[in-house]
Amino acid sequence: GAGVSQSPSNKVTEKGKDVELRCDPISGHTALYWYRQSLGQGLEFLIYFQGNSAPDKSGLPSDRFSAERTGGSVSTLTIQRTQQEDSAVYLCASSPTSGGAGWAQYFGPGTRLTVL
Amino acid sequence: GESVGLHLPTLSVQEGDNSIINCAYSNSASDYFIWYKQESGKGPQFIIDIRSNMDKRQGQRVTVLLNKTVKHLSLQIAATQPGDSAVYFCAVRGGSTLTFGKGTMLLVSP
Numbered sequence: 216g217a218g219v220s221q222s223p224s225n226k227v228t229e230k231g232k233d234v235e236l237r238c239d240p241i242s243g244h245t246a247l248y249w250y251r252q253s254l255g256q257g258l259e260f261l262i263y264f265q266g267n268s269a270p271d272k273s274g275l276p277s278d279r280f281s282a283e284r285t286g287g288s289v290s291t292l293t294i295q296r297t298q299q300e301d302s303a304v305y306l307c308a309s310s311p312t313s314g315g316a317g318w319a320q321y322f323g324p325g326t327r328l329t330v331l
Numbered sequence: 332g333e334s335v336g337l338h339l340p341t342l343s344v345q346e347g348d349n350s351i352i353n354c355a356y357s358n359s360a361s362d363y364f365i366w367y368k369q370e371s372g373k374g375p376q377f378i379i380d381i382r383s384n385m386d387k388r389q390g391q392r393v394t395v396l397l398n399k400t401v402k403h404l405s406l407q408i409a410a411t412q413p414g415d416s417a418v419y420f421c422a423v424r425g426g427s428t429l430t431f432g433k434g435t436m437l438l439v440s441p
Contacts, residue, residue, distance in 0.1 A: 256433070257432065257434060258375075306374055308375075318429075319377055320377075321377055322375045322376070325373070
């Protein structure tokens with residue numbers, strides 16, 4: 216596929232359970248970003264991966280949130296012990312740059328997470 | 332009665348009209364600007380970008396205007412269609428990061 220893909224598209228879970236969200240960036244893109252978007256809100260930055268550099272985790276809201284990027288491609292965002300306030304759309308984006316986080320980002324369709 | 336909404340600025344236009352959506356930024360060192368369109372239930376879609384060495388750039392039915400003097404960016408959509416209904420937001424690069432605006436909801440009536 217030519218675009219960023221995310222799975223699952225929807226995830227309903229019970230409070231306290233762990234969830235994993237997956238992102239497949241555009242082939243060849245070196246930068247990958249995770250955002251959270253609550254209803255009617257702007258994009259909340261979570262984490263940024265650039266090549267083999269250490270990720271920028273400055274946006275993660277708590278230590279229940281973590282992310283990995285394996286082989287410089289696929290990324291997984293993990294939320295442990297989910298809370299109802301974690302309910303949101305989680306968006307992944309990738310960017311073709313290899314030098315810094317300031318270039319056009321191409322977004323996936325998002326994963327809608329609902330915590331009951 | 333009670334109204335529940337997104338609390339985004341909203342622009343309502345008639346089909347066929349031209350639409351203008353605005354974005355203000357604060358960092359005079361910003362050098363790259365992007366407009367995104369986000370339809371309900373979908374991820375943001377890249378529309379058009381412009382660099383600070385330009386003041387106008389045109390795409391298909393869209394034009395972006397940049398006024399660096401007053402730090403203002405606008406997106407013009409010509410002959411707006413119902414399919415243009417979406418939230419539009421700008422992204423601005425200052426240094427090494429992109430900052431995203433909250434967005435404007437465009438509603439197009441047939």
